[in-house]
Amino acid sequence: MAQEISHIKVGEVAVPVVFEKDTTLPIASVQIVVQNAGSMEDKEHEGIAKFLAAMLGEGTKETGATAFAEELEFRAISLDAHAGVETLVFEVSSLKEQFPYALEMLGKLVKSPNFSKESFEKIKLLTLGMLSNKESDFDYIANLNLQKLIFKETPFAHPYSGEVKSIKALKLKDVEAFYKERVSLQNLIIVAGGDIELEELKTMLLPVLNEFKHGHIKAMPYFDANKDAKEQIVYKESEQAYIYFGAPFYMKSGDSEAYKAKVASFILGESGFGSRLMEEVRVKRGLAYSSYSRSSIGKSHSSFTGHLQTKNENLEEAKKIVAQEIKRFVEQGATQEELDQAKRFLLGSEPLRNETLSQRLSRAFFEYYNGYEQGHSKQQLEKIEKLTLPELNAFIKKHDEITALSFSVVTKREKH
Missing domain, CATH: 3.30.830.10 (Metalloenzyme, LuxS/M16 peptidase-like)
Known part of the structure; x- marks a missing residue:
């Protein structure tokens, strides 16, 4: 079946949906793509977009990382977030029968990410450890220095994961502010498919989208x-x-x-x-x-x-x-x-x-x-x-x- 483009009305905002029905397997998946929320928006906080994505993997503030992960694992639900250069993506997939619950969990994550001091310190430690390992990754060093050369004084001149100095200087309030400023309803694109009807999907997605705050569409520089x-x-x-x-x-x-x-x-x-x-x-x-x-x-x-x-x-x-x-x-x-x-x-x-x-x-x-x-x-x-x-x-x-x-x-x- 061919893909179709439609929209979900959330108040006055029409969120675009890229959709394809596929009944080959009894599964469904959704990506919520947030435009203008990737690493090119890091500005003075190098690595903050990827850091935020890692923190979104820590579940909700109410449940905590372990209990949230156990709830998902028990039902074989995959739910995570990842940051690219231009976008931040929430991604969830599951068996068709578990999909309503999977979207419910996604809505809870969007509403109340685990922006706790404990989670922040955990992700900071993991990120610094990863960056420490990169010091002996010669491909990484050569590629990073090339980006600094050819994209000098642009958002692409900094490492997407940040550097030791920028991650050490990062504060929890910076991550919370980035989330609040960048993750907004007006910047969303939905990509979804699987063994589900489009109208059924829209109905199930509406409560999730209502958890996104309103914001402004930002023009992307080149x-x-x-x-x-x-x-x-x-x-x-x-x-x-x-x-x-x-x-x-x-x-x-x-x-x-x-x-x-x-x-x-x-x-x-x-x-x-x-x-x-x-x-x-x-x-x-x-x-x-x-x-x-x-x-x-x-x-x-x-x-x-x-x-x-x-x-x-x-x-x-x-x-x-x-x-x-x-x-x-x-x-x-x-x-x-x-x-x-x-x-x-x-x-x-x-x-x-x-x-x-x-x-x-x-x-x-x-x-x-x-x-x-x-x-x-x-x-x-x-x-x-x-x-x-x-x-x-x-x-x-x-x-x-x-x-x-x-x-x-x-x-x-x-x-x-």
């Missing part, structure tokens, strides 16, 4: 990556050099040429074996086990990024090859064989990306959230099928901003 090529090297006792690279990619969500970007990105570095970067870096020169790149086009930011690992002594050569290959790709474009191969994969693997209810709802939400009409993804594939090599290469040549590479490296200091 940020491009930094075009001034820079480099940062961090020295660690590492057996390998971790190389992360990035550049601007001047496209926004909704761009009519996004399907060309998908094909170009696949050919250059997103397809694994057979991609340009993998071929040049691993197959021809044996410099790395793997090498990837991707273009990211979002509502709030866009960029071109990639990464590889190599022996410390091969660091400079690997960086040089990556920069050369990206420059060559922009100047000379793709081959007909590469275009044909990309089409075969992207068109042939489409059924696999549309198999489960979760996949279909995710796609329908993506289309709605980005302002597309339903069926947009299918239209993109039809455009990919008709794409010619001259059209693709004209697009690639136009986006020479991806050659303005910044490098973030973690490597071992040379002994002299």
Whole structure:
């Protein structure tokens, strides 16, 4: 059954609902997506959105974490919250027979999260422990420093989990204020599906939505990556050099040429074996086990990024090859064989990306959230099928901003 878009009226507010009925299994699920409540809203409290999501996993103030979790577990109900870059999401799923109770528990969580001193200190301790472990995660360090380079002085320059300093400085009142300011009825989108009727779902959801406070819709800002090529090297006792690279990619969500970007990105570095970067870096020169790149086009930011690992002594050569290959790709474009191969994969693997209810709802939400009409993804594939090599290469040549590479490296200091 196709997805449908409708609304639930909560007073004067019409909350959008992305829905698909699926009777394959006797289960139902709901995601309540809160826009403008993700990590890009952290501002002076780095890591607060993810911290809040963790605190929402601590049950209600009245019940406490353990008793709340036991109530859910006894009925095989999954209920949690997680924060992304732009959104905060409440997610609940259960057997159909337990679904009314699952939504009742969700309503209680929304109304009275466990913002107790004990829960706050527990999450702070766990977060600091996780951040301490990240100090020896060289991929994490290289990637974080790349974000700081290419998104300097923007919300994306800070780690989504925060840093030790910001988490230590965080106070319970900050988390409560963030929840109160960001989690509001006007910013909600519902994504739901399963063995349930839409009207029945709306009736069951209404008491939950009534627990959300009213607020204001906030316009989402947009940020491009930094075009001034820079480099940062961090020295660690590492057996390998971790190389992360990035550049601007001047496209926004909704761009009519996004399907060309998908094909170009696949050919250059997103397809694994057979991609340009993998071929040049691993197959021809044996410099790395793997090498990837991707273009990211979002509502709030866009960029071109990639990464590889190599022996410390091969660091400079690997960086040089990556920069050369990206420059060559922009100047000379793709081959007909590469275009044909990309089409075969992207068109042939489409059924696999549309198999489960979760996949279909995710796609329908993506289309709605980005302002597309339903069926947009299918239209993109039809455009990919008709794409010619001259059209693709004209697009690639136009986006020479991806050659303005910044490098973030973690490597071992040379002994002299």
